[in-house]
Amino acid sequence: MVRTSGAGRTPSLEADLRRAILTGDQQPGTPIPIDEVAAFFGVSPIPVREALKTLLAEGLVEHRSHVGYSVAKLTFSEFKELYDVRQALEAAALRAAVGRVDAEHEAEVRAAHEQLGDAVERGDDRGYDAAARRFHLALIAPSGMQRLVKMYESAWNITEPARPMSRVPAADRAALHADHERMIEAFQARDADALIAQSDEHYARLRTVISRFADDPECFVDPV
Incomplete structure (x- = not known):
């Protein structure tokens, strides 16, 4: 995971998650556990879910019921x-x-x-x-x-x-x-x-x- 906002500053969850995906730090198919991401950024799960919804709309992540979010993997x-x-x-x-x-x-x-x-x-x-x-x-x-x-x-x-x-x-x-x-x-x-x-x-x-x-x-x- 990549955090670019710096210590003591509000994290840009959406931008940081997007960057981690686009740079290949999180490969296709990699699970994105909401609680772990929230703990890493020091926030509640709510903004993590909101950020993931945006990335879902962009086609960068996918969601499966009862499984969760992961980096999108194409055919x-x-x-x-x-x-x-x-x-x-x-x-x-x-x-x-x-x-x-x-x-x-x-x-x-x-x-x-x-x-x-x-x-x-x-x-x-x-x-x-x-x-x-x-x-x-x-x-x-x-x-x-x-x-x-x-x-x-x-x-x-x-x-x-x-x-x-x-x-x-x-x-x-x-x-x-x-x-x-x-x-x-x-x-x-x-x-x-x-x-x-x-x-x-x-x-x-x-x-x-x-x-x-x-x-x-x-x-x-x-x-x-």
């Missing part, structure tokens, strides 16, 4: 579906973004890409996850489509606890990083068609890479 089919959602939302935002790119946007995209490169060289899968998220959000930020960006982030969040990049071999991760470089070139050229085509190729590669561990019980749950 592989559900995981792929969320990648389809991300791809569609990203394409719409990229088309709007290219006409509004300025030097500040370009600098943020390049900085995120450099962060990705550093993570690839270090073999840092958590660093790669964070930098990849930063990179893709930087590409669509110029669109100004705030509601779409929120939906995109939500879809990304639901897949994040499985930490798929931690299971991707270095060679595949390098290929994904090369995709990002081609996306930057199209982004800087303000070529929406080329940018979306490169994004589509990137998602096709992601699906291929992730399908290799579709049967991993630590990552995905068997369909009912």
Whole structure:
């Protein structure tokens, strides 16, 4: 569990629980005992339940009667579906973004890409996850489509606890990083068609890479 509010300050239960899930500190399927969480944060069970209800609505946790709460665990089919959602939302935002790119946007995209490169060289899968998220959000930020960006982030969040990049071999991760470089070139050229085509190729590669561990019980749950 992660507590970020500091000693003597009111804990941000919702933010801290969300962070613990998104960073992979609490893996999919991990039980979330309300009384233990409440004791850790020094609060009553009531705010813990309220925070978990919010995370339930976000798709980050699940609840079973007579069992309790746990970190949500997707089937592989559900995981792929969320990648389809991300791809569609990203394409719409990229088309709007290219006409509004300025030097500040370009600098943020390049900085995120450099962060990705550093993570690839270090073999840092958590660093790669964070930098990849930063990179893709930087590409669509110029669109100004705030509601779409929120939906995109939500879809990304639901897949994040499985930490798929931690299971991707270095060679595949390098290929994904090369995709990002081609996306930057199209982004800087303000070529929406080329940018979306490169994004589509990137998602096709992601699906291929992730399908290799579709049967991993630590990552995905068997369909009912």
